[in-house]
Amino acid sequence: MSLEEKINPVLRQIPPSGIRKFFDLVANTKGVISLGVGEPDFVTPWYIREEGIYSLEKGYTMYTSNQGLLELREEISRYLLRLTGIVYDPVQEVLVTVGVSEGVDLALRALVSPGDEVLIPEPSYVSYGPTTMLAGGKPVYIRTRPENGFKLTPELLEGVITPKSKILLLCYPNNPTGAVMTADDLAKLLPVIAEHDLLVISDEIYAELTYEGKHVSIASFPGMKERTVILNGFSKAFAMTGWRLGYAAGPKEIIAAMTKIHQYTMLCAPITAQKAAIEALRNQNGAVKKMVEEYNYRRRILVEAFSEMGLRLFEPKGAFYAFPDISATGLSSEEFAEKLLFEEKVAVVPGSAFGPSGEGFIRISYATARKDLIEALKRIKRFVRKKTLKKQ
């Protein structure tokens, strides 16, 4: 048996990341403006960084309890109340994780039995499918469309349900489409969820980045807290990607199960990040609001630029992504991204990296300084004009 054959066969079924391939291409090209970055362009606000430094000076360099510092869980509980209106018990219903990434993994491993189906609206964040498979489940993708604002509708959901359906994995505001689900949109899903007794994993990492109206969590509807695990974290709202910190909140039985896995596989989240995160939540000094305001400015610049280009762009209402339809150029997602990179030195991510329903789209991140974004949009405009003329 070769070494390769000895590797877990599930891994062979997981296709290589579409992003990885493109990364190498971009990394080897000089002078590129990248609109392909899925993390804030801001560094962590200084008051948070300073708290991390202080904790190191004070000698906080040890493990914490498995669930995370109680003081942090208490702050998280207060924060979730402000954000979603739901009360979570910091002792039994909150778990501090190493990013939402770990949260996704823990929730799936805690809930999936072999063969269970996990329903994932697509285009989707890249890690849901592979983590589902590693947990022994079967990802079932639900194709969402720009005509519906890339939202999940009860009809779409009903359409994929089988007796094996167990978990609905939601991510709104969405990566890669920028879609959000309003209270009305979510309410329509509730009867289907209840009828089929689904559990919900709700990745709300972009909740703060909601530009029109307020973020609504599906767990805030009557009866939904009992069947929902909310995942959230510090990466996006507080520009803390590298600190690797997130949390899960949900029914105590599920949190206990997740904690059991976390305890043996991770032990605890880094204490420096936990200390800094306490300050991030406690000191509401407007730093988050300022970043969100800046993203919103860029979002509007971007939407206008695309309407001038004549490419169809469903208006993104959350996160920091836009997902324009580039099929009018006659190019595939990958061709578009590659040619744009070589001809105009602008990097975007091919929509196909987020599943087959992303084909014909590209993902643009506007977590990019305003002046770079404006320059990149100018180049994309020139590129699109050239390609559409050629086609005619």
Place this chain on the structure above:
Amino acid sequence: MEKEILQLLHENAKLTPKQIATMLGVTEKEVRAKIKELEERKAIIKYHTLINWEKTEYEPVRALIEVKVTPQREVGFDGIARRIYQFDEVKDVYLMSGDYDLAVMVEGSSMKEVALFVALKLSTIEGVQSCATHFILKTYKHEGVILDDEEEDKRLVITP
């Protein structure tokens, strides 16, 4: 909308009304009207440029002067402040709480010029009791802007 327009222009006075309108999701006409109104009521006084003089050959010498004064009947501190702020060499004047009364920023082309200005003009004004001159050696941050070179983007070029 007013606050947002002011913040945007404060950060970059070169933004056009059209650009501001796009960013705020309002019409260009509304933005033009608002800016005109702000200019008319002198909320917007002028549009200026933040220059890092250290990167030019014209770096001026600046000093912060702590001035103690005897307030005057009827005009209080304002009378002396007015006599001070009329000088072209004086860039900022603040009335302060604490040990001294007026903080005066003076600018000149050499240390000698600034020192002479303080000795001959400032300290001789009636009602000025004392002047303590502190020369500025380096500017780290000015009007909310850190003057060190911009930090480079350290992120990976593509991430999910």
